Amino acid sequence: MTKWFHRQGFLSKLLFIFLTMILIPVIFLSFLEYYYSKKMLTEKTNDYLKNLASVTLSKIDSTVLDIENVAFYINGNENVQTSLKNENHTAGDRVAYYRNYSGIREILSSYVLLRQEINAISIRSEFGREYTYTKTRYGPPLDIAGYIRGEKQYWVVDKNHIVLMKQLNAFSSQSLLGYIALDVNARSLYDIIADIDLTQSGRIFLVNEEGRILVTESEVSSGELLGEPYRKYFGQEEAFYNNVRVGNTYYSVYNSGAISNGWHMMLAIPRDYYMRDITRLQNAILPIALVTAFVTAMLSIFVARGITRPMRNLSQAMEDFGQGNFDINCQVDSEDEIGRLSHTFNQMVMDMNSLVNTVYEQKVMKQEAQMKSLQMQINPHFLYNTLDTINWMARIQNVDEIGDMVAALSSMMRYSLEKKSFVQLREEVKSLRDYLAIQNYRYEDKMEAEIEIGEELMIFYIPKLLIQPILENAIVHGIEEKLDKGHILITAKREGEDIYIQVEDDGVGMTEESMSHILMEDYSIENRGHTSIGVVNVNRRIQMIYGKDYGLLVQSVLGAGTKVTIHIPAQEVEPQEGRSGKPV
Numbered sequence: 001m002t003k004w005f006h007r008q009g010f011l012s013k014l015l016f017i018f019l020t021m022i023l024i025p026v027i028f029l030s031f032l033e034y035y036y037s038k039k040m041l042t043e044k045t046n047d048y049l050k051n052l053a054s055v056t057l058s059k060i061d062s063t064v065l066d067i068e069n070v071a072f073y074i075n076g077n078e079n080v081q082t083s084l085k086n087e088n089h090t091a092g093d094r095v096a097y098y099r100n101y102s103g104i105r106e107i108l109s110s111y112v113l114l115r116q117e118i119n120a121i122s123i124r125s126e127f128g129r130e131y132t133y134t135k136t137r138y139g140p141p142l143d144i145a146g147y148i149r150g151e152k153q154y155w156v157v158d159k160n161h162i163v164l165m166k167q168l169n170a171f172s173s174q175s176l177l178g179y180i181a182l183d184v185n186a187r188s189l190y191d192i193i194a195d196i197d198l199t200q201s202g203r204i205f206l207v208n209e210e211g212r213i214l215v216t217e218s219e220v221s222s223g224e225l226l227g228e229p230y231r232k233y234f235g236q237e238e239a240f241y242n243n244v245r246v247g248n249t250y251y252s253v254y255n256s257g258a259i260s261n262g263w264h265m266m267l268a269i270p271r272d273y274y275m276r277d278i279t280r281l282q283n284a285i286l287p288i289a290l291v292t293a294f295v296t297a298m299l300s301i302f303v304a305r306g307i308t309r310p311m312r313n314l315s316q317a318m319e320d321f322g323q324g325n326f327d328i329n330c331q332v333d334s335e336d337e338i339g340r341l342s343h344t345f346n347q348m349v350m351d352m353n354s355l356v357n358t359v360y361e362q363k364v365m366k367q368e369a370q371m372k373s374l375q376m377q378i379n380p381h382f383l384y385n386t387l388d389t390i391n392w393m394a395r396i397q398n399v400d401e402i403g404d405m406v407a408a409l410s411s412m413m414r415y416s417l418e419k420k421s422f423v424q425l426r427e428e429v430k431s432l433r434d435y436l437a438i439q440n441y442r443y444e445d446k447m448e449a450e451i452e453i454g455e456e457l458m459i460f461y462i463p464k465l466l467i468q469p470i471l472e473n474a475i476v477h478g479i480e481e482k483l484d485k486g487h488i489l490i491t492a493k494r495e496g497e498d499i500y501i502q503v504e505d506d507g508v509g510m511t512e513e514s515m516s517h518i519l520m521e522d523y524s525i526e527n528r529g530h531t532s533i534g535v536v537n538v539n540r541r542i543q544m545i546y547g548k549d550y551g552l553l554v555q556s557v558l559g560a561g562t563k564v565t566i567h568i569p570a571q572e573v574e575p576q577e578g579r580s581g582k583p584v
Contacts, residue, residue: 014308015300022296030285042252046240049254049267052196059192060206061259063117068153068261070111070118071166071180079103080123084177085170087125101131108133117188123168124148125178134183144181155261157212159223162186190215201249201270205230209262230266243271310338314345321349405441408434416465422575425492426458428467432490435468439475447479449488457492460499461571463545469534470503470552470564478507478562498550499570506561515556535564542568 074080083100108121112133120134124144132142140160147156147165156163162184168177193204193215204217211226211234226234230253233241238257243250251268258264317330328349330342390406415431429451436449449471471490479486492501510518519539539552546569556562 014303019297019300022300023293026289026292026296030289034285042242045252045269046254049240049252049269050238050256053254053256053265053267056192056196057256057259057263057265060189060263060265061261063188063192064259064261064263066115067117067164067182067184068166070115070121071153071164071182074107074111074121074123074180075166075168076171077107080107080168081171081177084123084125084168087127087129097129104131105133117185118182119185120183122181122183123178124181126176142181142183144179147181148179155208155263157208157210157214157223162189162214186215190219193217196267201273203230203251203266203268205266207234207264207266209258209264214263226266230268234264234266244268310342314338314342317342317345321345401441405438408437412438418464421464422461422571423464424458425453425460425462428462428464429453429458431465432467432471435471443475443479445485446482447475447486447488449490451490453490453492457494457499459572460494461574462499462501462568463541466538466542466566466568467501467503469538470566473535474503474505474507474562474564478505478509481508482506494570497570499568501566501568502563503566504561504563509558509560509562510556511558515554518554519552538566542566 083104086096087100104123108123108131112118112121112135119136120132120142122130122132122134122142122144124130130144132144134142142161142163144165147163149165151165151167153164153166156165164182164184166180166182168180169175170177189206193206194217196204196217202217205226206214206216207226208214211231213224213226225231229244229246233239233244233253233255235255237255239255241253241255244253245251246268250271252271254267256265256267314330317328320328330345390402411434412431415427415434432451439447439449467490471488474488479488486505486507488503488505490501490503492499494500518535520536535552535554542551550567550569553565553567554562555565
């Protein structure tokens with residue numbers, strides 16, 4: 001792909017770039033819009049089904065709890081408890097049996113007649129006698145004996161009935177007195193289901209934990225097993241299933257969690273129903289994308305040709321110029337960047353001959369300047385030898401002061417002209433002593449300087465000529481202006497991985513304003529031709545080498561003196577200077 005792209009002309013490259021940068025985003029955004037719209041609609045449909053099921057199951061669960069409470073109240077009725085306990089004593093006594101039968105039946109009727117969700121209630125005693133009250137005259141009877149299992153409370157669903165079964169136990173001994181069966185009116189459950197609107201093709205199933213249908217959206221189908229493919233997606237946990245095929249129709253199916261008695265609800269809505277808006281969006285996006293692609297292609301061709309035409313003209317002119325035609329002139333038809341480039345090319349061609357001559361003349365002049373510069377250079381060894389001669393001549397003439405000054409000056413010059421950027425602290429201290437020796441002859445009894453630096457610190461490396469500008473500033477701006485004798489103390493200490501070198505004087509000091517501005521680039525203090533710019537340079541040099549975390553700290557009190565602290569890292573190994581000037 002890369003080789004093919006590089007082989008193409010600029011027009012083809014521009015067309016490729018234009019079409020790629022426009023069409024790919026259009027196609028991608030169209031797909032993204034369709035994908036997220038579909039995803040959002042699916043999520044909203046799932047939420048809709050979940051909310052419908054939640055509200056409906058809440059009503060059904062409330063009805064179930066009411067029915068279970070009826071069974072609980074009947075079990076706790078004293079007359080029912082007494083009648084069932086005395087049943088064995090009334091065996092063979094038809095009057096007593098009728099009295100018990102009538103009493104229990106009267107209690108059952110009060111619940112059946114008041115609760116529309118209950119069709120009938122039947123009690124079967126431990127001795128096999130049944131007490132039943134029903135408000136339905138037709139339909140299969142309630143076979144309570146066939147529903148009895150060894151559980152305290154459970155629901156039974158068959159093709160004829162939805163029944164709540166519960167054991168009747170004596171209060172005191174909890175011995176079994178019999179069973180009670182409540183025949184639920186499936187129509188009351190259907191009325192709750194019927195409130196859900198899932199379109200004409202939607203399906204609703206209320207099923208028990210075994211997958212037997214209690215009611216559907218259109219009819220009471222008690223006892224039937226859930227058919228395929230719904231049974232495949234039936235489970236005890238809440239879940240959503242998309243693209244479930246039923247015949248030739250695809251559905252989105254929701255299986256709810258169980259309510260208190262283990263019943264579930266399964267809702268199914270046709271995919272075409274909730275996807276109809278997405279289908280319309282898809283049908284609208286495709287023609288829009290095609291029209292956009294066509295218009296984009298036409299505009300890209302027009303723009304690309306307009307851009308490349310002057311570039312082709314300029315390219316041809318450059319090719320002719322490269323073959324030696326210095327009289328070439330590129331035709332300019334525009335004032336854009338390409339047009340200005342063409343004007344520049346034409347100007348370049350016109351200036352080429354004179355430029356060649358100018359470059360040649362400058363080269364000759366540069367060589368002459370280099371020769372003169374070499375002739376004017378002074379050999380440092382000649383200067384050292386001359387100073388050494390002056391030193392010995394002074395000593396021969398018994399002028400030791402001059403000899404000492406010349407020797408100190410010679411030592412300072414040797415130190416300053418060395419090509420090393422970093423030196424050990426002991427070398428810097430030796431140069432400071434030479435400098436102080438010269439200054440002592442100048443200021444005589446007006447100045448006293450001491451250097452108190454431990455031998456253990458002498459091995460650390462610092463930038464060369466780091467302390468001397470600070471010392472000079474202390475003499476010129478601190479001690480020289482003082483009326484009486486001044487003192488200067490140079491100390492050093494190590495803290496952690498850093499070294500702090502202090503130059504402290506008891507000179508005239510400075511104001512707070514001067515102290516706050518002394519390290520600024522454009523600030524300097526002048527005294528008899530001397531300025532404080534050396535302090536600024538030292539601070540800038542430290543920060544250029546070690547970074548902004550290091551540098552100078554100036555503390556001063558007017559009339560009391562000044563203390564300058566040099567903060568640099570402790571380095572026992574000589575740093576290697578990189579191209580940037582920083583140690584590496």
